[in-house]
Amino acid sequence: MIKLKINNKVVAVEDGTSVMKAAQQMGIDIPNMCWNDELEHFTSCMLCMVKDKKNGKLYPSCSVKVTEGMEVITDDDEIAESRKTALELLLSEHVGDCEAPCQVACPAHMDIPKMNRFIAAGKFDEALAVVKKDIALPAVLGRICPAPCEGACHRKTVDEPVSICLLKQIVGDKGNPAPVPELEQTGKKVAVIGAGPAGLAAAYYLQLKGIQVTLFDKNEKAGGLLRTSLSAEVLPLEVLDREIAEIIKTGVIFKGGTAITLNVFEEMKAEFDALVVATGVISGETENFGLQAGPKGIVADKNSYQTSDEKVFAIGNVLRSSRLAVRSVGQGKEVAFAVQQFLKKHAVKGEPRLFNSRFGRLVKNELAEYLKESVDAKRIWPEGGTGFSNEQAVAEAKRCLHCDCRAIDNCKLRNYSEAYNADQKRYKTSERRTITKQINHGAVVYEPQKCIKCGICVRLTGKYREKFGFTFIGRGFDVEIGVPFNEALKNGLTETAVKVANACPTGAISLKKE
Incomplete structure (x- = not known):
């Protein structure tokens, strides 16, 4: 066994253990993006930096093995700044919205895309639950709101925005509110x-x-x-x-x-x-x-x-x-x-707001990519101002372009960017990459411009012996990850699609269904 100190506490671990694993055994979570427990590791994201207490040098904890008498610091101001820089470098090439522009523009910050997906599936009760998480009066606001969300809708670039307010109205009118839960009373x-x-x-x-x-x-x-x-x-x-x-x-x-x-x-x-x-x-x-x-x-x-x-x-x-x-x-x-x-006598800060990656307006070549997950149909205008029928609502909701990220609730890049107050624009030096979507797979979607090239998908498909799998394509700054020989996504992921999607730290590869 090897004895070392991490944050001034002695720990004994087996020879050959990485510093990261040694810290994890002590309950210390070192941030990481390219680490996966079932894979051989190589250093990529540079987020897991720690410090040698004896000489003050920083090194990646995922790739350095423990040695006898080693003394490690896992968190101080210099380490935090290093991690922030690593995140900002990753963000400089990351192209994707965490939250859809319509949700950002909504003063109540309602999850509009999720509402649309439930309506498109004919699930009005579930859609109402989504709306009431942020808007207490959906049927009222569906009738009177001037719809700032529709002004930000990416669909507006294609033809006309999705009719968000009328969709909210029908959800409020026809959805059945969930029963009031048994609430634990605070006594306040x-x-x-x-x-x-x-x-x-x-x-x-x-x-x-x-x-x-x-x-x-x-x-x-x-x-x-x-x-x-x-x-x-x-x-x-x-x-x-x-x-x-x-x-x-x-x-x-x-x-x-x-x-x-x-x-x-x-x-x-x-x-x-x-x-x-x-x-x-x-x-x-x-x-x-x-x-x-x-x-x-x-x-x-x-x-x-x-x-x-x-x-x-x-x-x-x-x-x-x-x-x-x-x-x-x-x-x-x-x-x-x-x-x-x-x-509760906590710091009074209001509703939590997480880091939100944003890329701006769609360009012409990207419209077809987003329409892959939508329908090529004009906006529906109900006659007589009576609102949508159920069938019209389903058809209108299907016009949504699915602009939000599928991995919004479990994206490591987003969570760490929030924790370290990262600036997405700090290292922006060129025009952003054009967004593409590969959806020709039954279970997953691949959005290469969200990829941070951690290589987890490459190593997983290699470990499980996919016929094609994923690989690094190109060299240097132009390297990309994709299926070799220009094969389709469905041929690259025949056995490991779900495993790869669950392991992806950014949502570049994500499950189609929530």
């Missing part, structure tokens, strides 16, 4: 003041986190401007009432006809563990509730919505006047994260 109480779109959303998402919400409004019925400023032709009251009822069903206590004066506000601060102000445009009547305010409204942190009083959060038009209800609904969802963090 929060008051939400104002039952417009922002307050309703905040109440809904806080309640789902096990926090008892009491929702106050000066009007007898909830809805705010949704109820009073829109015609029945635009937003039928039965639609609004139905979605409000779904929110109340989670356990929210609604107290309408309640005027909140400054004195009442102070009493509420003593009674509740936190307050969310969502009253709409501030007036002299509320006197800003004693909170710091500017010319546009109450001043709050842009990420957490925490005000000058740490116990009070503010969202919606109380911050600044806006006619965009989807923005208010999105803030209602986001503030729930911040309030929960505050109640």
Whole structure:
């Protein structure tokens, strides 16, 4: 056995063990992209750098074997900067969107592509569950939202954007909401003041986190401007009432006809563990509730919505006047994260946002590549403003180009880029590579421009003796990974497709079905 020190702790491992494996045996996770436990290793990504404590030199822990008396440091500022640089070099050639442009443009940050895929499969209940993860009032917003998401849709480059809002509307109208789960109660109480779109959303998402919400409004019925400023032709009251009822069903206590004066506000601060102000445009009547305010409204942190009083959060038009209800609904969802963090005495940062790779607009030659996973059909315009039929919705959803990454939830490149605050543009020196998609396989899709050339797929297909498999093609900076002899993807991966897709660290090779 070999004895060494890792982060000043002694460990004994077998001779021939790599420094990375020795660290793993101690429960220390060293970042890596090209490592695979069942393969012989060669150094590629340079992400697993560690330091020799004796001489201060950095080296890749995956390829260096332990020696007697070795002293290793696995994390300090110099190592972190080295890893960040390695990630930024990998990102400089990585071409792919983590999140679809429509999702980035949506003020509520809804997972639009996933909704579209469920609708395309005729699964309206599952689509509704996706929407309500981010939007508490889908049928309402499907009717009134000005659709900033559609302005960012890549399909717009081909012909016309996908009709996202009408798809959201039919999901809200025809999808069956999931039963309210049995929630583990935290014992905390929060008051939400104002039952417009922002307050309703905040109440809904806080309640789902096990926090008892009491929702106050000066009007007898909830809805705010949704109820009073829109015609029945635009937003039928039965639609609004139905979605409000779904929110109340989670356990929210609604107290309408309640005027909140400054004195009442102070009493509420003593009674509740936190307050969310969502009253709409501030007036002299509320006197800003004693909170710091500017010319546009109450001043709050842009990420957490925490005000000058740490116990009070503010969202919606109380911050600044806006006619965009989807923005208010999105803030209602986001503030729930911040309030929960505050109640748990964690750092109050708001909804987590991960690193997001973006490549910009599609170029002409890429349109055909994206249409491989879509249909060549024009946008559907329902007659009479009644919305889609089920059949029309399925057909329209199939127009989605699948711009998001299939590996968004388990991409090592994304996760590590977030952890090390990597800058995707730092080492950009040339025009980006043109996106291509290889989909002629029953189980997987290969997008070469997402590949970081870690070689895992090459080694796996070699180990399992694929007839063609994958190999390195070309030399130097122009090297690519692909099936040799210009064979089709389906011939390269006949036995190992799923194994290779699961091992890929970036989603360059990914399973077709989620």
